[in-house]
Amino acid sequence: MGGALDLPDLVAVADFLIHRRRRLASAADLGQRLGVGDRISRSRLLTPALELADDRSESRPESRLRVCCVRAGLPTPAANYEVTDVVTGRGFRLDLAWAELMFAIEYQGDHHRTAEQWRRDMTRREQLRLAGWTILELNADDLRDVDALIQRIRSAIAR
Structure with a gap:
């Protein structure tokens, strides 16, 4: 998704994944994923998106x-x-x-x-x-x- 979505939507996806009541992944899991995979998964938007993610949204x-x-x-x-x-x-x-x-x-x-x-x-x-x-x-x-x-x-x- 890092190559297809803008920063606000990437944050929305991260928020959904780490939401405190229905957690599908942790922020640590997502951060770990940034270190592996193809260059799209390490998009310049993904790190800022993860930094802006909030599990209460x-x-x-x-x-x-x-x-x-x-x-x-x-x-x-x-x-x-x-x-x-x-x-x-x-x-x-x-x-x-x-x-x-x-x-x-x-x-x-x-x-x-x-x-x-x-x-x-x-x-x-x-x-x-x-x-x-x-x-x-x-x-x-x-x-x-x-x-x-x-x-x-x-x-x-x-x-």
């Missing part, structure tokens, strides 16, 4: 978004950062978070469009905002113009 868009942020010079966000609402004691996972800034990005895929999921998301979002978090919600259209997206993220972080 749960979707391709999350992985791609995290890589875009890092490549733009933003600090690396925590993937699926866990937060507990101090009022309700309820736990939440934020897709990408900069905890020290209390800023998070939530990627809203199509499964968030059902009435039930939309209501749960709305309540969750408001609980997080009341707890002091700033939430930037994104969807697939936002990933089409990475430069504009990074500018929006920088602007939101600055606020």
